[in-house]
Each structure stands twice: as structure tokens, then as C-alpha cells.
Amino acid sequence: MVTSPNPSAVRSGEIAARVLKEISEMIEPKVKIIKICTAAEKKIRDYGGIPAFPCNVSVNHIAAHSTSPKGDRSEIPEFGLVKLDIGVHVDGYITDTALTVDIDGTLEGFIAATEDALEESIAMMHPTVSLGDIGANIEHVIKEYGLRPISNLTGHDIKRYQLHAGKQVPNTKIRGLPMVEVGEYYAVEPFATSGTGTVVDSDYVYIFANTGLDIQLTGTTETLRTYLLEKYRSLPFASRWIGSSKKDVDIVDEIRTLVRAKAIRGFPLQMEKKGRPVSQAEHTIFVSEEGPVVLTKRA
Secondary structure, three states, X not given: OOOOOOHHHHHHHHHHHHHHHXXXXXXXXXXXXXHHHHHHHHHXXXXXXXXXXXOEEEEOOEEEOOOOOOOOOXXXXXXXXXXXXXXXXXXXXXXXXXXXXXXXOOOHHHXXXXXXXXXXXXXXXXXXXXXXXXXXXXXXXXXXXXXXXXXXXXXXEEEOOEOOXXXXXXXXXXXXXXXXXXXXXXXXXOEEEOOOOOEEEEEEEEEEEEOOOOOOOOXXXXXXXXXXXXXXXXXXXXXXXXXXOOOOOOHHHHXXXXXXXXXXXXXXXXXXXXXXXXXXXXXXEEEEOOEEEEOOOOO
16 A cells, blocks of 8 residues: 655646746736746746646636647736646656636635635545545535535546546535545645536637547558657647648648547537636645645645
């Protein structure tokens, strides 16, 4: 039984916490979102890590899977909530952390709701505690602020090179879920909204991952499929990370072909169903015999 976090996981968490703190200071009105994403990913590499997924910058009603595509001209707005979500891996040991910035200071209750729910739920992450009970507590805390948790977004356990390893940390009460166990890693991430408490997929997809299916294609498409498998394994990647030195290669078309062949799958940008603001807070923890060890704690 593993009773202490792997040193690579500890290092990954330190990098993720440092990058999240530094990049959050860039979130100001009129700053280009692609500038934030690329700066975060560069810092991760500069500090000795590798992005475990593309930097997510999700504005107001957008809740998840929002990273800049190539040529993105969108900017941080003058008001509202901006979620910054960072993932790092060191030798495959992944940490995942996020915070929300209230641009004009009018939605502080959203941030307090998710931060308090995160803190209280982490305190519960002891061996033999039910993940359903943790979800019930997250729901209770967020509702105390007059908001709703997002029921169809969850935290998750993490394994080496597996960002979502199978177990879920719900944001609402769910019966029959397994217990927390010593040696596990979890990303705990409450989401709060004034809307319906659900998100829906949009038509925009900028993040992808290999499916791992044994599919043989041809030509440039097969070359790209092989490259993506070798480069990213099972971890998500951004469409803007992919390029070609050949002028006659249409990367967007190649990605579509890979999706149709089920060699890769997309993660649609997710939005609150009624278009209401969403806040998020997240840490990665390791479960020791004594309880939770926060790997992404910011200094």
C-alpha cells in the first residue's frame, strides 16, 4: 500500500500551484485569452513539468473545456467570472487545479461558495469516507450561498497518465458510490451557478484526446494519428498544438477525419444551460492514512 505521494506528484503539484498563482495575475480586462493559455503552458514547461491538458480559461457561463483555438482573438471581459484551470504532469503523475477570478468584484459570493465547498470537502477526504457523502457536503455548502452545484460536472480520481481514472467526486448527493482509499489521488472541483445546475455541450471543440482504439489509417492521417499517440498518450491536447510543415495539409480537416474514424475524440466546450455565471475551485489531493495531503496548495 502506498502511504505517501510519489515525489513526481509532489513536484507536479508545486508547479501547478505556482503557475496557477502567477497566471491568475494576468487575468484582466482586454487581455487576449490565447496569451493567457500559451503563457501558462510555457511556464509549466519552464518549471520542469508538461501540460497534462490545455490551459482552460472559461468565461462567465462557460464552465469547462474552453481553451483558445489557433488565431483566437477573444479577450477577458470587463466584468464577470473567469475560471483558470491548470493541469501538470511530471513523469506521468498528474495534478489538476483551478480558481475563479471575479473581474469587477460583483460576484464574490460565487467564489466564496466554491472555495468553501472545496475546503470542507477536502477535509472529509479520509479513508473509508463515501464519495457520495463528500458530494452531499459540496451541495450543502453551495446551497447555503443561495447557489446551485453543477450536477453533471464532477471531480475525479487520477492515476499515472490517466486524468480521469474512473471514480467520481460528485458535486451533489449520490448514493452507492465507493469509498475513499489510502494511496489514491483525487481532483476535487466544486462548481457553483445561479442557473439550473447543469451544463450542456456547445458546438465548439478545441480539446481532443486519443481513444486508444487500434485503427489503421493511411497517408498523412495515419502519420498524424501515430504522432498524437506517441506525443500525448491518453492525455488531452489542444487543436492549436497541432501543426504541419506541409502547406497542402489541412490540419482541421485531418482532425475531423480522425474524429470520424474514432481515433480521437473531442471534448465540447460546456456551458451553463441557462447562460448563468459559473465559478469553480479545484485542488489535487493524495489520500494518506491520516487523511488528505493537498498537492496543489498555493503559497
